[in-house]
Amino acid sequence: MNQATHSHESVLAQIFAYLDEHLQQRPVAPISAQSRLIADLGLDSLQSFEMVADLEDHYGVTVAMEALQGVTTLDDVARVIVDAFAGRAS
Amino acid sequence: MTAGVTTLTAALAAVAGHESTGYSHLRHEQQPPVFLSYAEMWRRAQRSAAALQAMGVRRGDRVGLILPDSAEFIDDIFGAMLAGAIAVPVYPPMNLGQFDSYLANTTHILRQAGCSVVITDAQVRPILGKLMSGVPELRVIETHAAAIKAVPVGAEPAGVTVGPDDVAFLQFTSGSTSRPKGVTLTHANLMANIAAIGGGAGLQISRESSGLSWLPLYHDMGLIGFVFAPIVYGVRSIRFIPPLMFLKRPSIWLRQLSETGAEITFAPNFAYGLCTTRVKDSELVGVDLSRLRVAGCGAEPIQHGTLRAFADRFAPFGFRGDALLPCYGMAEHSLAVTFGEVAGGLKADRVDAAALALGRAEPAGGDEAPALAVVCCGRAFAEHGLRIVDDAGEPLAERQVGHIELRGPSVMRGYWNDPERTAEALHAGWLRTGDLGYLADGELYVCGRSKDLIIINGRNYHPQDLEWQASQVEGVRRGNVIAFGIHDPALGREYVVVAAELRQGEAATEAATAALAARVQAQILEALALRVDEVVLLPPGSLPKTSSGKLQRSKGAEMFARGELGDGVGPASKLGLLRHLAASRWGFIKAALGGTKRGE
Structure with a gap:
């Protein structure tokens, strides 16, 4: 894949599309970059991990385990994916 | 050593x-x-x-x-x-x-x-x-x-x-x-x-x-x-x-087993189920599991169907079904209490569902009568004691379901700085496990936690049996189901509730939900001859879990009683819930009616 297309914004857009497809229950507030996985979207930890794994497969990257511990919002998910591109490039 | x-x-x-x-x-x-x-x-x-x-x-x-x-x-x-x-x-x-x-x-x-x-x-x-x-x-x-x-x-x-x-x-x-x-x-x-x-x-x-x-x-x-x-x-x-x-990418477990050639691994039941549903063939290119001698399963109730499905799913990758080793254990007994037979594979006792509800584990007869598969957890270790007792502490005969008690050198000294609960757990040299089970030919079969038991008209139902049956229904999020009973004086018995999460993407129209609830009720009725009073269907992630991801039945029951479980359910079941609350004598239910929330 062309790495140049994967800005933070484009990864976020991919995450929104993923949730659009997979989220069973619409959250009360609109989904945004600031939506929290558990508190706002109602995902459990296994579903959150599944989403990250699916995004990894989509982009062909691997997110470091320690990076996942700081993940609370969708913005955080996009950040660790973008960071993983940098890790792959180095 | x-x-x-x-x-x-x-x-x-x-x-x-x-x-x-x-x-x-x-x-x-x-x-x-x-x-x-x-x-x-x-x-x-x-x-x-x-x-x-x-x-x-x-x-x-x-x-x-x-x-x-x-x-x-x-x-x-x-x-x-x-x-x-x-x-x-x-x-x-x-x-x-x-x-x-x-x-x-x-x-x-x-x-x-x-x-x-x-x-x-x-x-x-x-x-x-x-x-x-x-x-x-x-x-x-x-x-x-x-x-x-x-x-x-x-x-x-x-x-x-x-x-x-x-x-x-x-x-x-x-x-x-x-x-x-x-x-x-x-x-x-x-x-x-x-x-x-x-x-x-x-x-x-x-x-x-x-x-x-x-x-x-x-x-x-x-x-x-x-x-x-x-x-x-x-x-x-x-x-x-x-x-x-592992939780992010379950296939790593299988790929690493293949790469290292390790002969022993252990995991709880849910992990075997997670691999069966999540791991794709494309993640297992070149994987060979044939050197795995012991695939232990413990730390939570063992579902025969989950392990069978794992064995079938990964047999093409060399996984040997006889490597599956069901175990029973608990922290108060250091770790392990019993092991199944090493290299003996999965052994299950098919028992009559109606007799089990009466506390008797009778081998199931023909194919017509509802039967349950209880997994064999094997024998107690040498120099360790294991017995099954009734509520009065009297030892029971084989194939009688009762409280599992343990003694021997693996039993803990007590709970740290907690003499009161130590005394509840340890008495006359025996450790009360809080689990129910029976012995057959000297081997242990675990039925469930005694505090979670649902008792209807003198018949005992183990919630995991209801939960397993509900999980078999298409549209239910497998493994994300709790069952519990709440005492209801108006009924003169426990009110039986099954709360299940819907699978991702499952249609949530009122008609579809009602049809799914009916299928869950029918499945349990057919398998266990038990009529569930209410099926609550919930969005994924609604059920309470512990830090380690185990579902919490007692907390789920409390949430249900407070009306906090199932915000998504239709008005009909809400009415049923209110009627039920009004009739109940439980303290936390009264608190809910009075508008004051019970603290954690």
Whole structure:
């Protein structure tokens, strides 16, 4: 894949599309970059991990385990994916 | 096992000369694992012990360990033992910003244990700042790296001898979060259990053995099974994978088993189910599981169907069904209580569902009558006792369901600083497990937790049987189901509720939901001859879970009674709930009606 297309914004857009497809229950507030996985979207930890794994497969990257511990919002998910591109490039 | 070794510290010292065997730790999927020989582990533990002493830790002091990294955790738990201190492993914050409840739980554990020192890492430390005010004894929170740096390479602890009756560590069990229980285990307890686990009647562990685990090390199965026991036997190799790595990508477990050729692994029932549903063939290119001799299953109720499905799914990759080893165990008994027959595979008892409800495990007759498959967990270990008793404590005959009680050298000393609950658990030399089961031909079959039992007209139903049946229904999110009964004087019996999460993407129209609920009711009626009073269907992630991801039935029941479970259900069932609440005598239900919420 062309790495140049994967800005933070484009990864976020991919995450929104993923949730659009997979989220069973619409959250009360609109989904945004600031939506929290558990508190706002109602995902459990296994579903959150599944989403990250699916995004990894989509982009062909691997997110470091320690990076996942700081993940609370969708913005955080996009950040660790973008960071993983940098890790792959180095 | 080395003769004459009676403590875990002596066991580590006994392998301290081994430079080519030891443990390896996979930290990143794309990088090679870090190997630490037993010799290196001994040196690192000695230095950790010296570092703890330099921080003022003295014999008998409690040291909290909140360390996500498996190598650092092992350094410090042995370091604490070598310093004569008592380690208190605490689960690290998993992820995803649940920090407030995490801090509350951690504070309760550290306070109950009376920890004066906490060792953690640089990532976790910033969020632990608030702990200080909640734990009066706590003097210092330090990172592993900084603590170690304060003493030179080659440092050794001063003047401590460790004996078999010394407390080795405290294992905190989940339960009520505000009153955690610290299972107190001595070196003698652990050595007795490890001797039974690895001996001739157990896994037959030798110096040639190898293992692999992604289990968390703050939990007994990972810690005793894969950190302590292998050292006692001086096995060839153990590979550790971070638990989060497994949860993110379950195939890593199978790929690593293939890569290392490990012969022993263990996991709870849910992990086998997770692999069956999540792992894709494309992730298993070249994987060969044929060298796996023991695939142990324990730590939560075992579902025959889950393990069977795993065996079928991965047979094309060389997985041998006879490697499946169902086990029964609990922290209060150090770790293991019974093992199935090694290399004997999965053995299940098909019993008549109607008779089981009356407490009798009768072999099922023809194909027409509802039957249940109860997995065989094997025999008690030599020098250990196991019996089944009735409510009055009288031993029961074979195939009579009753309370499982244990005794012998693996039984804990008690709950730390909690004489009241120790007395409830230990009486006249026997440990009350709180589990129900029966014996057949001397082998144990576990039915469930006694406090979760649903009793209808004198018939006993184990919630996991209802939950399993509900999980079979298309549209239900497999494994995300709880069943419970609430006493209802108006009915003169328990009101039976099944709360199930819908699968992702399942249509949530009122008609579709009602049809699905009817199918769940029909499935349970057919399999167990039990009519469920109410089926509550919920969006994914609605059911309460413990820190380790286990579903919480009692909390679910409380939420249901308060009307907090199932905001998405239709008006008809809401009415049913209100009628039910009005009739109930339970305190928490009255509180809900009065508008005051019961505290945690």
